[in-house]
Amino acid sequence: KLSKERKVINVILLLFVLGTSVFFQRIWMFTLLFGLLLILLYNSEIVENSMKKWVSISKLTEGDWLIKEVKYRNIKIVPKPTGISKEDLRKLRKLYREGKVRKVLIKEGIPFVPVFLISFLMTLYFKEFILLSLANFLTSS
Template sequence: MGKNLIFIIIHVNHHVFFLLFVINVNMFIKVSSFPSSMLFEFVISGITLCVLGIASWTDIKTREVPDWVDYGLLFAAFGIRTIFSFSEGWNILISGIIGFIICFGVACFLYYTHQWGGGDSKLLMGIGAVIGITYPFNSTSFTLVWFFIALLFIGAVYGLIWMFGIALQNWHIFSTKFVQKTQKQKFLQYILLGISLIFCSVLFFVPIVWFIIFFPLGIFYTFIFVTVIEENLFVKKISVKDVTEGDWLAKDVFIDEKKVQLRKTLEKSDVEKLHGFYDKGKIKSITIKIGIPFIPSFLFAYLVVVFGHSIFTLVGSFILF
């Protein structure tokens, strides 16, 4: 008897989006010969990669991720887990719930500390439901941890590459500000250069650690590089009427020397308040941070987790046993 996986996601916001996803298991080549657990991984991974691809594209193009994409991944993850729980047992659904709860906590922390926007946070919740935390615990229970580690590492590398591209596009502004910034820190540079020379003497005894020579000055110039980009090339002045929920306010807003809005990720109530000031003619423009489209890092990190699954499982088995 064939199995059908059906997901209908409806989102209403100016437009109505219908996402109908139907999978007939019997359409696969001799699906019955595949273990149900393997089919589960195939289906949920395929859908997740498609969603992350769409989310990455919209984030790069518009710096926003539609809610229907975020919620679509979340509902699809729980829907797939629910359907497969009838053949695989309820643990497969419980695993998704545990992963969702953990990512929900992390997402709330990052959102309310104004480190991430709403789109990134909601997508992380969906990823938590997709990857889950295997229960009872075994070597695959650490997969979500590996995803976080991959996300941090890939996000850092991806961010630096993106910033380097921005610096090249605005070379005159960047080079001028970079020189000005480094000249203000000459004394610190001399100290770090001295530390690097001390490390050089260590090479006579431990040649294998030659790379530490570059650490002091490398970290210093990387910090200056990132600071210059953020302060000069990741800010934009826009009209208050164009402000939307999720915009990252770069500077506090003052009216008659009174602070009326703190710099942070703007929520709906903040936007309404600013629009009210604009309608009264009290403020015309504000400065927001543009930032980096971070969602592609989710896609790359998930690819690493999917195709490096066997390696992560092996490491997890050593941790447990």
């Protein structure tokens, strides 16, 4: 099941593609972008549902993405975009040694995939500008 945040992102992406399709004179470009959007939505479901796993504290490494926050008395470790820090890992290992926490839910994945997708879409959208800029740079040297 998709989270509320993921659903909001999916709706925003759909509105973005539909909104920018007005500027495209060729129908194939709209079809391509709409197809990419459908692939992205499907991929987000796969990521949301299949890339989570429970991992023993002893197998955690710095940078793993924590999904649920871990709380025990005055110790609180919250998920961060950069992943688990050395300090968080030290706290988790202390709780593990004391027998308070055995496993945590993390998200496995490739951290730069969203950046590659956004870069690809921007390249499609601004391809003439990029090519003209590159041509001007090469001819001015």
